[in-house]
Amino acid sequence: MVHTTNAIVIGARKYGEADLIATCFTESEGIKTYMLRGILKSKKGKIRASHFQLLTQLEIEATHKNKGTLEYLKDAKIAVPYQTLHTDVIKSCLVMFLSEILTSTIREEEKNEGLYQFLSGSLELLDHADDFANFHIFFMLQLSMHLGFYPDDTSVDLPYFNLLEGLFQDEVTNIYCEKGGYIEALKGFFGINFDAAMGIKLTKLQRSGVLNLLLLYYQLHLQGFKKPKSLEVLQQLFN
Incomplete structure (x- = not known):
């Protein structure tokens, strides 16, 4: 089922050469972990690695199977642009x-x-x-x-x-x-x-x-x- 929800990036770690595993606290369903394939090497596409700096607030579109496995993220965009949180x-x-x-x-x-x-x-x-x-x-x-x-x-x-x-x-x-x-x-x-x-x-x-x-x-x-x-x-x- 596809969900659109706000989410806060709690953690993110590199997986392999190009993938990222991101853990987010979503407003609609609590903690969810997503596998982001090829995101570290891709220069195209809607989802960028910069979206997954720690504690970034996003609006995401995701498919949640709710089986305790890694979920699929379809789209992500910045919901709250920070001014100083990642630069100070x-x-x-x-x-x-x-x-x-x-x-x-x-x-x-x-x-x-x-x-x-x-x-x-x-x-x-x-x-x-x-x-x-x-x-x-x-x-x-x-x-x-x-x-x-x-x-x-x-x-x-x-x-x-x-x-x-x-x-x-x-x-x-x-x-x-x-x-x-x-x-x-x-x-x-x-x-x-x-x-x-x-x-x-x-x-x-x-x-x-x-x-x-x-x-x-x-x-x-x-x-x-x-x-x-x-x-x-x-x-x-x-x-």
């Missing part, structure tokens, strides 16, 4: 980091319109943002809401954050209860919007510490979640 050096590194996060977290082959709209809107905000040093922290916290393990912030004033249970409390109950400067910095990201989050002033140690807390939080709540390989480069750029 720091944003490009951030795109790699986000791509790795999404590869480890989004696996379902089913429609999730709320998650799609969150990703699409977040990427557009990042593309237009001048101040985005806190973007990955705010993004990961908000993403956890769409993935079903957003922390319970009803008692955010309590000193300990129980990463295993995802709540704030006044005493230690397991080895994953943390308090201190990084937890206090993390608390500042609850209950605010994008602009406010980008305005939070953090030292390089605070930003790194909060990000590592969130990565541990993800590891505790998502089976098979892997720390992104691009993390070290990202930390260096933002420091």
Whole structure:
């Protein structure tokens, strides 16, 4: 069956000399993986390799057999033209980091319109943002809401954050209860919007510490979640 849908390129890898395997999060059916035959050598045709840069937003026409195999892409065009996301050096590194996060977290082959709209809107905000040093922290916290393990912030004033249970409390109950400067910095990201989050002033140690807390939080709540390989480069750029 042929589908026309919006899609975000989550990952792409070379296969053989001329082929590309692209994984996309589609608005209509969740994660889909496509075999793009000859795309790396072809200078003609509707579909181009440049369309499959990480986190590009496309409008695609595809045949989905829904049998767990590689799908067929009939047509693709840019749905949201980016201005800076693939040309700014720091944003490009951030795109790699986000791509790795999404590869480890989004696996379902089913429609999730709320998650799609969150990703699409977040990427557009990042593309237009001048101040985005806190973007990955705010993004990961908000993403956890769409993935079903957003922390319970009803008692955010309590000193300990129980990463295993995802709540704030006044005493230690397991080895994953943390308090201190990084937890206090993390608390500042609850209950605010994008602009406010980008305005939070953090030292390089605070930003790194909060990000590592969130990565541990993800590891505790998502089976098979892997720390992104691009993390070290990202930390260096933002420091």
